[in-house]
Amino acid sequence: MSGKTAVSRDDDLQPASVVPDSIGKVLHTEDLDTFPCRRSAAGARRRVTMLGLRGIPNVQGGVEKHVEMLATRLVAEGWNVDVIGRRRYLAQSSPYSWGGIRVFPLWAPRIMALEAIVHTFVGVCFAALRRPDILHIHAVGPALLVPLARLFGLKVVVTHHGYDYDRQKWGSFARRMLKLGERLGMKLSNRAIAISRDIVETMGALYRVPVALIPNGVAVTRWRGDSGILREFGLERRRYVLVAARLVPEKRQTDLIQAFARLEGVGFKLVLAGGAEFETPYAQDVRAMASKVPGVVLTGFQTGERLADLFANAALFVLPSSHEGMPIALLEAMAYGLPVLASDIVANRELGLPAQDYFPLGDIDALAAAIAGKLTSPLSEEEILARMLHAEATYSWTSVAQKTLSVYGALVR
Template sequence: MSRKSETSGDRRPAQADALTLTGRQAARVAKRRRVMMLGLRGIPNVQGGVEKHVEMLSSRLTGHGWEVEVVGRRRYLPVSGPHLWNGVRVSPLWAPRMMALEAIIHTFLGICFAAMRRPDVLHIHAVGPALLVPLARLMRLNVVVTHHGYDYDRQKWGAFAKKMLRTGERMGMRLAHGRIAISREIAETMGERYRVPVAFVPNGVAVSHCDVETGVLGEFGLTRRRYILLAARLVPEKRQIDLIKAYAKLGNTGFNLVLAGGAEFESAYEDEVRALASRVPGVVLTGFQTGDRLAELFANAALFVLPSSHEGMPIALLEAMAHGLPVLASDIVANRQLDLPAGDYFPLGDIDALASAISEKTATSLDEQEVLAQTERVESAYSWSSVALKTLDVYRAVTK
């Protein structure tokens, strides 16, 4: 470039800014890559496993020099306009308040938005939003898809919705430039089913240690180490009803049963959970909890139970283990992937077996060495820093 062109008055502002940097700084700016996350309700502190995954991953990607933008659904976010959170740009977009259409319409709008923003990578999360990967490819975007679980197995969906979710899986696996699965079983199954390479990048875990009392225990009349906890959305596949029925079989044990979680949409299942809980003494519904309040519930529980029929990779179960809690989980494939001791599993849907397992678990507690060993194992095996590095390997492969 000639000296005249460098000093001309019509140069763009970005070029002017670059001229104030040293050569090394300008090189770093030029190399800075951008990724846009799509397919979730939003961050931070939005209920859901995908939301937690993106929240933890995105904040770590910024530490590796990437610019991260998360496109969320406006009604779940506290700020209606674009804003920064922990160095991550959060861009709210409108979506209809309709369970069957919210995700797909928001994804369509998000891909159009990405076509204008032109990120180096468009990272689509979950198989439902992956239905629109062909549109993203048509708009010449580099697409990575993360498979978070077999969403077509969820009880809430009808036949047509399940067919669309299966189609989304097929579109995502066949047409994305890069593919990630959060469990080894999903990665192997997708590789065999679609004859494509799928990177295994598990969920991570980060324990939020609550240094202050939030008052959440007193608010719900709970006593430290005298309650059983489940933290999950009120949806059929989490099977809160199984847990309430098993708890009811135990009679008066001196333990409460705490169900922390809410529902995004009114449903017959939510009504059934609330009605049953109201008839069983000792059941406490806290609604959706997050931050220090949720951390305090985890830290003071006697036992964590996950009776679900469907999981991708259970973040809440990992968090409970990282807090050093004894755990019980249904014996589904996703939970079995964590390789817990045999006594930590019970047969899915077996109310009597679950009640018996709860009774045994609450009769004893882990000693200090067992707690320490469990916490260290989880934190070393499921580090979000490791998740970020493995995700970046996929990004680099599709942006060569």
């Protein structure tokens, strides 16, 4: 996991007295007095509400990591931050405080096609009661509800995290809705942000609107202890290849397993860290394929010190995906100083890595050859340290927060 602040333990979660029970429960404004949100005097702390994610802390997903890291920096900058999450992904079912951030677990249906949009509707209604200075909606699907938020009189910022309609899991109707969400988010929000230059330029060309470029950041947990995860899965330091990603088709773990299967006798293992939110045919395919290839290890979703151990001790990080916004997992691998390989999609190429760090998307032979080449030419510890320092200097979450606050500042002067 990134940064010390991103590692949570149960005793960090302090329950609050407000319980937003479900979509069917009426929320009375007097019930919200526990968490006052209106500015009572000049100079009072501003409040932003984050919506469009599963929740924080330690919830799998790029948007979730982005909000977790951004929110901690906004708190340090003097803002009050509320995060509205989906109850089933969170450690508690009632509101709690984590790192100075208030997290509100709200109900969402456990149906892949409806979960995000229904939860966002509930979240917008909840935000309308809370009246934050800024409602910050993340991703183009939740941006479908921007018109409703504007009707409630909220000031809305939307961050475009990637072309979600390109994800393989969606059918034609869902893709059309996601594209509509993109259009509504870009044209009807008060301010728009994108995490990559490609998205900024594409949105400008499509919708003729200004979009602020604020890339993802990276921070690394300085964990040098022993979480026990290497022993648990029979791993040795610098003797395994790592990918950390959800088990969804666009991450293409199956490509990586096939490439690894062609590297007979290399003496390395392949570690797939990540889980599936829903039991899908793709997740089943990954598990079935992994079971047939010696040396492939499935760890499930990992976070905190255990994930830090996996990153810190890997020999190589590979990201074979067909879709990314701006890949936080790849940034984290770079911040750990690891050699990396990434598919040559636009989002990965935007990081400007050397040519030898890319391979043609879907080319199993090229991926296998690239992995073999990296493993036979390991980096020295001095080279690893130099890479770590470069990544941390280039991708700073503090810079992300300051740029975000400049966007907010145009709305709350």
